[in-house]
Amino acid sequence: MIRTLVVRGLLIGLLAGFVAGTFAFVFGEPRVDAAIALEEAAVAAEPEPAPASAGEAGHDHAGAAGHHHGEEAVVGRPVQKAGLFLAIGLYGLAVGGVFALVFAGLRGRFGPRGDGALALASAATAFVAVILVPFLKYPANPPAVGDPETINSRTALYVVMVIVGLAAVAVAVATARRVTAGPWQRRVAAGVAFLVPVVAAWLLLPTVDEVPEGFPASLLWNFRLASLGTQLVFWTAFGVLFGWVGDRVAGRSALSPAPSSG
Amino acid sequence: MSDISAPSAVPLPHLRPWLLLAVPVLLLVVYLVLMDNGAVSQTGTFLHELMHDGRHLLGVPCH
Numbered sequence: 001m002i003r004t005l006v007v008r009g010l011l012i013g014l015l016a017g018f019v020a021g022t023f024a025f026v027f028g029e030p031r032v033d034a035a036i037a038l039e040e041a042a043v044a045a046e047p048e049p050a051p052a053s054a055g056e057a058g059h060d061h062a063g064a065a066g067h068h069h070g071e072e073a074v075v076g077r078p079v080q081k082a083g084l085f086l087a088i089g090l091y092g093l094a095v096g097g098v099f100a101l102v103f104a105g106l107r108g109r110f111g112p113r114g115d116g117a118l119a120l121a122s123a124a125t126a127f128v129a130v131i132l133v134p135f136l137k138y139p140a141n142p143p144a145v146g147d148p149e150t151i152n153s154r155t156a157l158y159v160v161m162v163i164v165g166l167a168a169v170a171v172a173v174a175t176a177r178r179v180t181a182g183p184w185q186r187r188v189a190a191g192v193a194f195l196v197p198v199v200a201a202w203l204l205l206p207t208v209d210e211v212p213e214g215f216p217a218s219l220l221w222n223f224r225l226a227s228l229g230t231q232l233v234f235w236t237a238f239g240v241l242f243g244w245v246g247d248r249v250a251g252r253s254a255l256s257p258a259p260s261s262g
Numbered sequence: 263m264s265d266i267s268a269p270s271a272v273p274l275p276h277l278r279p280w281l282l283l284a285v286p287v288l289l290l291v292v293y294l295v296l297m298d299n300g301a302v303s304q305t306g307t308f309l310h311e312l313m314h315d316g317r318h319l320l321g322v323p324c325h
Contacts, residue, residue, distance in 0.1 A: 002272060002280055024319040032315055075311035087295050087316020094291035101280050108271030131321065140321035143314075154323040155297050227321045 005100040012241045013096015014089055020234035021088040028226035029081060031142055034219055036077075039144035042212075092234060099126065099238070110173060115246030123239025125169055131231045133165035134158055137202050140227035142220065146210050154208055164201040168194045296322045 075083065103122055111118045138158050146154070175193035179186040211220060294303055295313050303309045310317075310324075317324035 002276060006280070006284065021316075024315075028319040029315065032318055073311065074307055075314070080311065080315045083312040084315040084319065087313040088320065090291055090295045091316065091320060094288040094295070097288045098285060098292075101277070101285060104272045104280075105274075105277055135321055138323065140318065141323070142318060143325075146323065146325055148325045151299065151323060151325055158323050159297075223318075227319050230319045231321060 002101070002104050005104050006097055008242065008245060009096040009098075009100025009103070010093050011096070012238060012245065013092035013094070013099070015092070016096070016234050016238035016241060017089040017092020018085065019237045020092070020230050021085040023233045024084055024088060024226065024230040025081070028223070028230060029084070031219060031223040031226055033077075035142035035144045035223065038215070038219075042144070088230070088234070092238070096238060096242075099123070099242070103242075115250050116243035119243030119246055120239045123235050123242065127231065127235035129165035129169045130162050131228075131235065133168070133198055134161035135228055135231075137161050137205060138208055139224050141210070142223040145212065145215060145220070150208075150210070157205060157208065160205065161201060164197060168197045171197060296320065 099122070103119065106122060107115070107118060111121050138154065138161060172190040172194035176186050176190035179189045290302075294309060296317055299310050300306045300308075314324065
């Protein structure tokens with residue numbers, strides 16, 4: 001039973017990853033290319049370091065940027081574009097497996113009864129908790145935005161926001177179970193219990209704003225929209241497919257008296 | 263509450279080995295795809311660069 005769910009989660013995750021990867025390729029890649037072009041133009045316009053310091057510092061000028069997108073890059077742009085599908089596919093595979101195990105734990109304990117409804121509700125909750133909550137505090141950035149020196153602290157803060165989102169869901173569910181007054185009281189209590197820790201984290205955690213002076217606002221907006229859209233496409237495709245397959249399998253086993261080998 | 267039969271819950275002891283073994287492996291994959299910059303994969307910047315576009319468009323911090 002658990003193994004069936006996990007295999008289903010892995011395969012549907014891979015498929016949803018491919019769908020989201022296609023969306024990202026069409027709507028996101030043009031913005032990544034535009035941002036890299038701006039980054040390279042900025043590097044080209046930078047004055048060469050003074051000859052005196054160049055000698056003693058070993059002339060590691062390009063290394064100071066910590067990152068290459070040009071022809072001397074470790075991985076070229078065409079490979080990075082193929083890597084987009086690899087990355088989102090692997091992400092979908094792994095996230096799908098984790099989702100299936102969480103789903104197995106929730107079923108019969110929390111949330112809606114049918115497999116389809118539970119899959120949709122869980123996928124929507126996961127999107128809000130793991131994607132939307134961190135995004136609203138630390139939105140996605142295109143290449144050329146972000147200081148390589150601060151990557152570790154920014155990654156840690158991002159992970160903290162993911163944990164806050166998940167913890168807020170747990171608090172909301174626990175709160176909703178304690179409220180017996182009525183459905184609306186329960187919904188409002190769950191909403192408040194979710195928002196209090198999330199808003200507190202939004203207010204208390206440090207702000208990160210490393211958008212360079214003069215970076216086009218429209219490009220930043222379009223990139224962030226494409227990034228959020230990629231995740232929305234992934235979680236929608238995943239929730240719908242996982243729920244659909246779950247309901248179909250449940251319906252088939254309910255109709256046939258003997259369990260079929262297929 | 264008893265009019266519709268609720269789907270039977272998977273017993274927690276059945277779930278435990280999966281949570282202890284599969285989840286860490288799956289989360290390691292997520293970490294390697296989204297966040298590793300050579301510390302775990304020991305590939306220098308190769309993994310970062312290969313996953314580069316995916317990291318940007320999945321919305322995680324990337325340089």
